[in-house]
Amino acid sequence: MISRRQHVLGLLALLGAAGAAALSRTFPPVRPRRAAPRRALKLPIAPSGWPFPGARLTAPVAVFPPDFGLRRIYLDAGHGAPGNTGNTSCFCLEEQDFTLAAAHALAVRLNATGRFEARVGRTGDRPLPYLERVEDAARWGADAFVSLHSDVRGKPEAWTPVPDLQCPLSLAAPGFAVLWSDEGSPALCALRLALARAFARRMEEAGLLPYGGAAYTGLYEADAAQPGVFVDRRPPGxxxxxxxxxxxxxxLVETHHALDAREATRWTEPATLDAFAAASAAALADALGGAPAAASPRPT
Ligand SMILES: [Zn+2]
Structure with missing residues (x-):
């Protein structure tokens, strides 16, 4: 008898581009907040754009300065900490499993450039406290720390992606978000902001959709200069x-909205991981290679 996890992973493996096309035809209709029977239902983005199946991604080209050398990038596969498995996606996949797969996929691709040495702190064999990850990155001498997550936004409905499996679904808020903190020394904050803006800029260039932030009120504040960038505004502590x-x-990169079946499906495609990895390499080259930040961080 196969476990629920094996069942879902099997489903995800089957969902290639052809599966995505089939899946896109089987979504339940999006319900408007108020009844509007004579008006066509509006999806938040045009059907030709991301994350619909036909939307193509491109690989941004990284520009490395001559003295760039080999940079160490610590990839944090989000969650998988004691008592912390993260969200449950629209295919009932746990966030800790998505981030682990995505981090390893990104590491392989960054290492293949010959410009980076990427290390994934978490292997999945035991829960790993966040403090251990941060200490590990420091001991190793990481030049940057990139935490991968998926997000959940809005009020989900229940749907049944496969028989006997009921999962949460919300199609209202797709897109990526890049989070940073302005808590710390001005010099370090400026580097964080430059890295956050570079990631969002290059992900947008790849064809991924920056999230607008409607669900972030009181949590994160949108950056004035770069769509998809948000500073942590939770209460101190x-x-x-x-x-x-x-x-x-x-x-921290929220790669996509885990409750959006279109976007979660696209993130099972190697082409999405390829484009994201190219965007990440280009962003790291921009930010670590000495390219000036678009602007200095705002005062706290
Ligand atoms: Zn998360």
Whole structure:
């Protein structure tokens, strides 16, 4: 008898581009907040754009300065900490499993450039406290700390992606978000902001959709200069550990909305991981290679 996890992973493996096309035809209709029977239902983005199946991604080209050398990038596969498995996606996949796969996929691709040495702190064989990850990154001498997550936004409905499996679904708020913290020394904060903006800029260039931030009120504040970038505005004491604690510049990438079946499906495609990895390499080259930040961080 196969476990639920094996069942879902099997489903995800089957969902290639053809599966995505089939899946896109089977979504339940999006319900408007108020009844509007004579008006067509509006999806938040045009059907030709991301994350619909036909939307193509491109690979941004990294520009390395001559003295760039080999940079060490610590990839934090979000969650998988004691008592912390993260969200449950629209295919009932746990966030800790998504981030582990995505981090390893990104590491392989960054290492293949010959410009980076990427290390994934978490292997999945035991829960790993966040403090251990931050200390590990410091001991290893990481030049940057990139935490990968998926997000959940809005009020989900229940749907049944496969028989006997009921999962949460919300199609209202797709897109990526890059989070950073302005808590710390001005010099370190400037590096974090430059890294966050570079990631969002290059992900947008790849064709990924920056999230607008409607669900972030009271949590994160949108950057004035770059769509998809947000600074942590939770109450002090509740702010994200991996954004304020690492000694090297750190960011958190919410790669997509885990409750959006279109976007979650696209993130099972190797082409999406390829484009994201190219965007990440280009962003790291921009930010670590000495390219000036678009603007200095705002005062707190
Ligand atoms: Zn998360």
């Amino acid at each position: 509740q702010r994200i550990f991996v954004l304020r604690r690492p000694a090297m510049p750190s960011i």
